[in-house]
Amino acid sequence: MKALYNEAQLELRTPEGMEFTLPLAGPVSRLLALWVDMAVVMAAGMVVQKLVAVVAAFSADAAGGLGTLLYFVVTMLYSILAEWLWQGQTLGKRLLGIRVMDRDGLPIHVSQIVVRNLLRPVDMLPAFYLVGGLVALGTRHGQRVGDLAANTVVVRTRQLEPPDWRKLLTGKFNSMLEHPHLAARLRQRVAPELAGVALDALVRRDQLDDAARVELFRELAVAFKKLVEFPAEAVEALSDEQYVRNTVEILYRGR
Amino acid sequence: MHRFLESARPVWKELERGLDHLENDPDPQWDLARTEAFYRLYQQTSAHLAEVRHLTAERELRGYLEQLVARSYSRIYVRGTERSRGRWWQWFTAAFPAAVRRHARALALSVGLFLVGCAFGAVALKIDPSAKAALLPFGHGQKTPTERVKREMTDKGKNISQARGRFSAQLMTHNTRVAFFTLGLGMTFGLGTIVLLFYNGVIMGAIAVDYIADGQLVFLLGWILPHGSVEIPAILLAGQAGLVLVHALIGWGNRMPRRLRLRAVLPDLVTMAGGVAVLMVWAGIIESFFSQYHEPVIPYALKIGFGVVEMAALTLFLTRGGANESTL
Numbered sequence: 001m002k003a004l005y006n007e008a009q010l011e012l013r014t015p016e017g018m019e020f021t022l023p024l025a026g027p028v029s030r031l032l033a034l035w036v037d038m039a040v041v042m043a044a045g046m047v048v049q050k051l052v053a054v055v056a057a058f059s060a061d062a063a064g065g066l067g068t069l070l071y072f073v074v075t076m077l078y079s080i081l082a083e084w085l086w087q088g089q090t091l092g093k094r095l096l097g098i099r100v101m102d103r104d105g106l107p108i109h110v111s112q113i114v115v116r117n118l119l120r121p122v123d124m125l126p127a128f129y130l131v132g133g134l135v136a137l138g139t140r141h142g143q144r145v146g147d148l149a150a151n152t153v154v155v156r157t158r159q160l161e162p163p164d165w166r167k168l169l170t171g172k173f174n175s176m177l178e179h180p181h182l183a184a185r186l187r188q189r190v191a192p193e194l195a196g197v198a199l200d201a202l203v204r205r206d207q208l209d210d211a212a213r214v215e216l217f218r219e220l221a222v223a224f225k226k227l228v229e230f231p232a233e234a235v236e237a238l239s240d241e242q243y244v245r246n247t248v249e250i251l252y253r254g255r
Numbered sequence: 256m257h258r259f260l261e262s263a264r265p266v267w268k269e270l271e272r273g274l275d276h277l278e279n280d281p282d283p284q285w286d287l288a289r290t291e292a293f294y295r296l297y298q299q300t301s302a303h304l305a306e307v308r309h310l311t312a313e314r315e316l317r318g319y320l321e322q323l324v325a326r327s328y329s330r331i332y333v334r335g336t337e338r339s340r341g342r343w344w345q346w347f348t349a350a351f352p353a354a355v356r357r358h359a360r361a362l363a364l365s366v367g368l369f370l371v372g373c374a375f376g377a378v379a380l381k382i383d384p385s386a387k388a389a390l391l392p393f394g395h396g397q398k399t400p401t402e403r404v405k406r407e408m409t410d411k412g413k414n415i416s417q418a419r420g421r422f423s424a425q426l427m428t429h430n431t432r433v434a435f436f437t438l439g440l441g442m443t444f445g446l447g448t449i450v451l452l453f454y455n456g457v458i459m460g461a462i463a464v465d466y467i468a469d470g471q472l473v474f475l476l477g478w479i480l481p482h483g484s485v486e487i488p489a490i491l492l493a494g495q496a497g498l499v500l501v502h503a504l505i506g507w508g509n510r511m512p513r514r515l516r517l518r519a520v521l522p523d524l525v526t527m528a529g530g531v532a533v534l535m536v537w538a539g540i541i542e543s544f545f546s547q548y549h550e551p552v553i554p555y556a557l558k559i560g561f562g563v564v565e566m567a568a569l570t571l572f573l574t575r576g577g578a579n580e581s582t583l
Binding site: 162203 | 267271281298301304305308314319321324325328329332333417418419420421422423424425427428431432435436438439440441442443447500504514517518521522524525528
């Protein structure tokens, strides 16, 4: 089944010219984080009620005033303080592994935190965050109104573990390199344009949908196989994509 | 690939250690040599990422390096802090009025919209007195000003004396919410902010005409001025902040990208919102503990005089506050 929401990414370029991407938080994780935060505020409200009950023993009026003020402070300041102290995260965002960041990939400033939270009531219009939800779904980086004003985005913070080095160093054995004379012939026969297309296909493989990727690598593998035939034991277990990957390694790294 | 991985891995490990340190302690007091070493690791890893992109389609490795570069970038290119922490008094007395003055045209527009609303409310009630119930909320349309004055004079503030604290808190929180909402509605390209400023003006104009026509001008001034001389300007300042947001959003005569325009006004918006909240707290206290008491409990002259002094002080504060200090 095709997903209704396509995972979006924030593309950034450092002053050194390096491009990288940050995965943006999806609407479901943001909604779940919001529910957790609402539960936190409700729990804090109950604590306020208990506190007020103690004060009410001395003065009902003071207790009423204190309760109103404290509840207001909790609802207004919870997200602001949490995002300030935890660098863009509330309890809900921490649990869901998401974080508010500057639109330029930098940590957020206090002014951004305050503005995105001050504008929350606008996002909540007319009810259940309808405005904020629709605006977030309609903008490229999933920004609600508060995010647009504050130049912020919500990104996923899941830290990737380092790759399995042993696999990288040993598991990607290129069986075609076992036949250096055929590899040399391949280098001679492959036109630079075809080599470029193959390299490009590998670099951009994640941007292709599944069917297009399978078809593209099948066509490229067929084209390479026509130029040089490797022994069956060297290539029989290779998928079309791995065949192209090995070929590109021969073409670009074997010189 | 073997040689590349063997030579690059120590760099990545070292960068990762530095990042873990920075993320646990955002202000680590590193010396210059340590900072430069960290920056070199970042540059090297960036170069490795570029190399990996061209040499291999290895997804896992690329993701790992992108993440390292992203984390390092966010630590290296941190923008300077906007102002020192802990200078709340200076922020309120200097930065707030300075921010208000920096956007004087937005304030003038805010005042103008409010006054247009006042005029509309006044004229509407003058032309069609039967519209009173529709124009005036909070039960003001249900009775005449004279009836209210009589009731207040006999009641002598007893109706509120048991609930002043609660009433004051409700006023503070409600008015602050309305003010922030007025600001936030700037994101509707000003439509919401304009409507709220106009609507507040309509209420004010209609109340004024209603009381004046009923011969209760002195009562009106004694009732409104003590808290209104702060609360109404606070709403106007919230409207001003909303219009500043509109200006940044639309960007008349400003060729900067929208997000840079918005970024430029954020500190002022926060300062104005904070200042408005302080004014609303003051207005809430005054409205509950002072404005609701009328003659014979508190003479009108004292209430009016207090309101006038407040208005003068606020004007002086906003026009002169922080004038001799550099931007905080």
